[in-house]
Amino acid sequence: MEIPIESFSLDNGLFVTLSEDHTVPLVAVNIWYHVGSANERAGRTGFAHLFEHMLFHGSAHVGANEHFELIQRAGGTLNGSTWLERTNYFETVPSNQLALALWLEADRMGELLPAMTQEKLDTQRDVVKNERRWSIDNQPYGTTLEKLQELTFPAGHPFHHSLIGSMEDLTEASLDDVAEFFKTYYVPDNAVLTVCGDFDTEEAQRLIRDYFGSIPRGKNPIRRPSMDLPPFFEAARAERVEDDVGLRRVYVASRSPLFGSDEYYAASVCAAVLGMGKSCRLYRSLVKERQIAAEVSAFTLDLAKGSDLFVADVTARPEITEEQLLEEVDREVNRLAADGATREEVQRSAALISTELMKALESASEKADRISMFATYFGEPSLVNAQAAKYAAVSVDEVNDFARKYLGPANRATLLYVPRDAVAPEPPS
Numbered sequence: 001m002e003i004p005i006e007s008f009s010l011d012n013g014l015f016v017t018l019s020e021d022h023t024v025p026l027v028a029v030n031i032w033y034h035v036g037s038a039n040e041r042a043g044r045t046g047f048a049h050l051f052e053h054m055l056f057h058g059s060a061h062v063g064a065n066e067h068f069e070l071i072q073r074a075g076g077t078l079n080g081s082t083w084l085e086r087t088n089y090f091e092t093v094p095s096n097q098l099a100l101a102l103w104l105e106a107d108r109m110g111e112l113l114p115a116m117t118q119e120k121l122d123t124q125r126d127v128v129k130n131e132r133r134w135s136i137d138n139q140p141y142g143t144t145l146e147k148l149q150e151l152t153f154p155a156g157h158p159f160h161h162s163l164i165g166s167m168e169d170l171t172e173a174s175l176d177d178v179a180e181f182f183k184t185y186y187v188p189d190n191a192v193l194t195v196c197g198d199f200d201t202e203e204a205q206r207l208i209r210d211y212f213g214s215i216p217r218g219k220n221p222i223r224r225p226s227m228d229l230p231p232f233f234e235a236a237r238a239e240r241v242e243d244d245v246g247l248r249r250v251y252v253a254s255r256s257p258l259f260g261s262d263e264y265y266a267a268s269v270c271a272a273v274l275g276m277g278k279s280c281r282l283y284r285s286l287v288k289e290r291q292i293a294a295e296v297s298a299f300t301l302d303l304a305k306g307s308d309l310f311v312a313d314v315t316a317r318p319e320i321t322e323e324q325l326l327e328e329v330d331r332e333v334n335r336l337a338a339d340g341a342t343r344e345e346v347q348r349s350a351a352l353i354s355t356e357l358m359k360a361l362e363s364a365s366e367k368a369d370r371i372s373m374f375a376t377y378f379g380e381p382s383l384v385n386a387q388a389a390k391y392a393a394v395s396v397d398e399v400n401d402f403a404r405k406y407l408g409p410a411n412r413a414t415l416l417y418v419p420r421d422a423v424a425p426e427p428p429s
Helices: 047-054 066-075 095-111 118-137 143-151 168-173 175-185 199-214 260-277 280-291 323-341 343-359 364-378 381-392 396-406
Strands: 006-009 015-020 026-033 077-082 087-094 191-197 238-245 249-256 293-300 306-315 413-419
Touching: 006 381, 015 364, 026 095, 026 118, 026 364, 047 087, 047 175, 047 306, 047 323, 066 077, 066 095, 087 095, 087 293, 087 364, 095 191, 095 199, 118 168, 118 175, 143 238, 143 249, 143 413, 191 364, 199 280, 249 323, 249 381, 249 396, 260 280, 260 323, 260 343, 260 381, 260 396, 280 293, 280 306, 280 323, 280 413, 306 323, 323 396, 323 413, 343 381, 343 396, 364 396
Parallel strands: 015 191, 238 413
Antiparallel strands: 006 015, 026 087, 026 191, 077 087, 249 306, 249 413, 293 306
């Protein structure tokens, strides 16, 4: 499936990608800002995620919550998300509502600051704090991502601190801090706008130029922090967390090649061999045959800077001890690193990934998001059309070279969750 793509840039630096497709009478608008938690400075963590909330609460010509109301009344859906490397906002609307979605995005890109107030900041800061309490601090295994970040990235690295930020830093955020963050990163020359679906390309170009063309470039220099890291851990590392969880669960993470690199595709297929679907190694061995685990998976985080992470995730059955869990997971990863995968496993895993990719790209919203991703990270939205072929081209030798090189015991960080007050095993004599 070849996705039609047309790209251009406005004079203010906004990079635009259009993909016209009249299959379904819907159109998806997706905007990525090249800013995430990695761009936050010490003492001011959580700004990227706080801004995801702030942008839905009014701009110069849109009232608080009106963005939601207008899109929903038009029969559309919308949301936003924050990640380590980017923040994005997206709407899917009936085809005849494209102008509304574009105008709303343009108004908050160009006219958010006049509507920003201390009251709104205080309200959304409290919302984010409650979100942290609900989804991280009081959720079983909710601290997984931030503990993996702390365990796998050194202190001072942009990926080390929490994505959602600390309570203390959120409390200290001032209106001036927030305005400076917006003026630096929420500018057209730090953004990618993608439109996919049932629209006329000439009409979309006219609307985009009319709505976005007058927004000025950013005046503050954007300094990208250094992401450089060694390709491997210097030595194995581990953390044991007692928490309010019912089952023991272990995450075994290795540093891995960056998303989009040649070796990344071998890593992704290797993760599928280990932990994707009911034919994967972990499921067959630990769930079906040995009945050690209740749930298993393996995946890459798909980080495009610094280092990616290859993660195996295994939740134990209730009767399994932490020693058994750690031993069994290590045994499976060691076996893959030492003996490699079979040709049949590699072919099946690559086909499974490609099938899921093709299914995702049937959605205008998902298609727009993937196009924005490749445009933001690599400046090449057309890379979305090369992904299936890249997975299909991965050979068994490439997967096994990756496993031998990256999945050895020294390149592992182990994060183990156990029920609170669980008895720790005796250290070996």
